Amino acid sequence: MGTRALLLLACAGAVARGVLFARPPNVTYSIDEKSCSLHITWMHVQPPNSNCTRHYHAVIYVEGKKFSKQCKEENFWKEKVPLNKKIDFDIKTSCRKLCTDLSPWNGNKSFHVERNGAADTGARNANCVLWNRNYMKCSWQAGEKASPDSSYRLFYSHDSNSGQQCRNLTREGSDFRCGFVWIHEHVQLIAISILGNSGNVQPLCLLERSINNLVKYDPPKIKNLSKHGSEVFLQWTKPDKLYAADYEVKVNSKVHNFTNSNDANIPVEPDALNTFQVRVKATGGLWSDWSEMEVIDSRPSTFSLLLLVLIPSCLALLLVVLLIYLKRIKLLILPKIPDPEKILKHMFEEQNENQPTHEAANNEETHSLMIVEPAGNEK
Template identity: 50%
Template sequence: MEVWVPLLIALAGAVIREALFARPPNITYSIDEETCNLHVRWLPAEPPSSNCTQQYKVGMRINGSWNGLTFLVHKETFWTEAVPVGEKVDFGVKTTCDSNDIETADWNDDETFHVVQNGTAGTGAKNINCIWWNKKSMECSWNSGGKASSDTSYKLSYWLPLEDGQNKAKQCRNVTRKESEFRCRFDLDFHHLARIHISVQGKSANIQTTCFITESVNSLVKFDPPSFTDHSKNRNEMFLQWNKPVGFSDSCCDSEVEVNSSKSEIKHFKHTYSTTIPLEPNVQHSFRVRIQSEKGHWSDWSDVLFDSSPPSTTSTYLWLILIPLCVALLLVILLIYLKRIKLLIFPKIPDPGKILKDVFEEQIENQPAHETVNNDETHSLMLVEPAGNEK
């Protein structure tokens, strides 16, 4: 008899455990492919004993990995959870009396439900990527599915949990396509938005829906590149100041300043938009800045700001010597060619007296010798004639 006591106790424990963790009756589910929400409902289960406060343990498995458990009080016989449509999704529901029971070891494959999704596997959009520009507008891009035909068209819907009362998704209207890449941009001006569900659906029934879900929409934020608003140099330091995103507090963003000189380094700053950077002497520096929202993307780098440090003393002396030498050399060259330049501008005027003198001298030299003698005799006769008259 004593041998059967432990067996009876174990059997009773198994029965009680089976009753505690039984599946509630009439479990049904549906998927809203526009909002990416899985809706599960069931009928209330009877508690195994009067000491049990009936609760329901629900869990979801994504591609074979448990995504966590959610506990609901016994009066709630439904469960709604965002699911990545397009992936392999399973879920399970069990009863429990212990709200601290979160183990998944007691979940068997035959106790879970596989979520059947519409469309042909491999046709859904892939590589979905969304950027929330300045928390003003969101732009999403994706590629067509590997098994989708080349003429497949897609549409994008987005759903915000804060609008759960309406339970309707909104459409992004301006979808553009370039080869196999699609893009769509829509206004989204909510500074305190927590989550967003993005659904990319085919325009035909055989295209499988794909959902993009983020638990922190701030991780999608990307600001425009900042710009330097002020800078000043004081000896061997450079003061830098850049602008913060419009409409945001001083503590919204982190910043990085890239300093390039003889070496390159990036300095990180939290919740500030100004800093002082030490400078290396006699080295040219350049600066760039970018900002990041909380857990979000880094912005692109700003335009480069250059700082030209003064040259060294040796270079100064060298220039002081070279500049006067160059000036003196230019003056010498100018004086040498000044006369030639003057002649080109003002040509030399000939001297008439010198020209006539040269002509007369040339004629005298060319006269014959007898003409010279006759001239002398005639001149002598003329001199003698007055003397004969006196006789």
């Protein structure tokens, strides 16, 4: 009889625990693809006694990891979720405000959220950037198995806001882009939904709980760059309405980090070519592109080196010209004295050259006289 009593007590305890931690009946869900929202509803479970105020412990799992949870008295729950991943949820009952009395015995299977559309038809390689906190630019590609005539629409929502459609849509082949003005300053959570033009295309949802992670600013501009000894003073512009920012200054290939400051004294290599670039990001955001490069060249200039070569060369050339000119002046002032030996030698050479000519002339005269004589004898 004692054993039977214990069994009865155990069964009674199990039934009590089952009533206390019962799973809500008639659990249903729906998905709002435009706002990336999962709506879950269930029937109320009556409390087992007056000491129990019924609460519900709701958990959503994404890819098997706990994504969000709540302990609430209402019999419904709405949560933004990434629609392109495996989603499950579970609902349990509790009698405490913070749902601290959940029993591990109540380990029922979770509900699986079915996805709409055919596999690999949804948008892929999606990326969104919030430029300067005032304009959102998104880009994506058509799904690998989407039909060539498939088109897409982009919706964006935040907090409890329902999806608003982006109208500035452009397409180049399988590449899509869409941009819209962002005017919400105090919003953190944002959901970007990309839907196909038919129910056969799977929806895609980019869910970002901190919009700061999408912010990207234009690159700063270097407005002051001056060298003082072995250091360079560098000053750059900072984005408007950005009070907490990180900066990186790249000097040649070395990067220096600064926080909430838009100027710095940076040591540089002397007698070298030093290049400077700056980029910025909001805390938790995306790095901007690098600014335009500024240069300080402390090396000896090519012109100086050229002067070092040309000046001595020019001086040498001027000296040569001057010597030649001075020699000509000397010849004008002090004519060269003739060499008597050379003059006499030249005269003898000319006399020797002219001597055969005189002998030939004498021979001709003698011959003429000999011819004239016979004529005189005939007379």
